Amino acid sequence: RxxxxxxxxxxxxxxxxxxxxxxxxxxxxxxxxxxxxxxxxxxxxxxxxxxxxxxxxxxxxxxxxxxxxxxLSDHADFRELLSFIRRCRPKRVLTFHGGKMTKGFAEYVRKRLGIDAGPLTSREETIHGPVTRGELRMKVCYEQLLRTVRIPGFEYTSPWLVKEMARRGFTRSETEAALTHLVDRRVLELTSSGVRLTQVA
Known part of the structure; x- marks a missing residue:
């Protein structure tokens, strides 16, 4: 079928x-x-x-x-992959599923095409490069914070949020940095004693 x-x-x-x-x-x-x-x-x-x-x-x-x-293969061969990369003109190429060639192909792309390339690792990757462990942790912190601050219009006090996030394994400084990040991006808005979800007009 x-x-x-x-x-x-x-x-x-x-x-x-x-x-x-x-x-x-x-x-x-x-x-x-x-x-x-x-x-x-x-x-x-x-x-x-x-x-x-x-x-x-x-x-x-x-x-x-x-x-x-x-x-008979449905995969691109070496030359077809290079041709595809040339046509796409990517900022970065991540290689995987090629055994020993995973690293070798990335090196070839870097040297011959002048494009930043490397094997995909178990780390989270972006077009700007690998994400550090600290960045990944902060991303999780943002997500956990948004799961906590989930009731529209409800005001969450800063001390309560710090305590709640500590139960989830985050330090005061991580929580405060995450709050600042989410306020800067207007996901949350400051109140007299804490934060609340930004009201969408």
Whole structure:
């Protein structure tokens, strides 16, 4: 069914693919006769004794002696990736899912295309570079603070907020910095004794 859905999208955009859904009466008849090519997702447990099986994958080039395999990939190759990067002209390129080439490809992009590039790490990344642990912690602090200050029109006193955020593991200075940040961005507004959610007109 997934192959049919993808094929339907291709047809919708003007590519006249000649295919039959395996679950349709016509499809079942073709399968019974064995006079067809059945396209099934990787790992599919679909087996029929009257059909031979083969793998279509970019990895097939490395599987010469493992049965029938066709080197057909839906991924871009090295040159296509470089061409894509050139056309996009990004500020930063993050590479991943390339094994040893994850780092090597990033170095190539940096040296040959002059674009800042590096492997994607477990750290949070932005187009400006990796986010530091402190920045990430402050982001969580903003989110926790907004979960706490959630009732429109209600005034939250600063001492209560500091105490409440301390229960969630944040220091007074972190809470005060987060409050300042959210007030500066007009998410919160100052009151005589604390803050409240900014009223939207």
């Amino acid at each position: 997934s192959a049919t859905r993808v094929s339907d999208v291709y047809r919708m955009y003007g590519h006249d693919l000649d295919y039959v859904d395996a679950d349709s009466p016509e499809g079942r008849e073709l399968l019974d006769d064995g006079k067809c090519v059945l396209v099934a997702p990787k790992g599919s447990k679909f087996k029929r004794e009257n059909l031979d099986t083969a793998l279509a994958s970019g990895w097939a080039v490395m599987m010469r002696n493992r049965g029938r395999a066709f080197p």
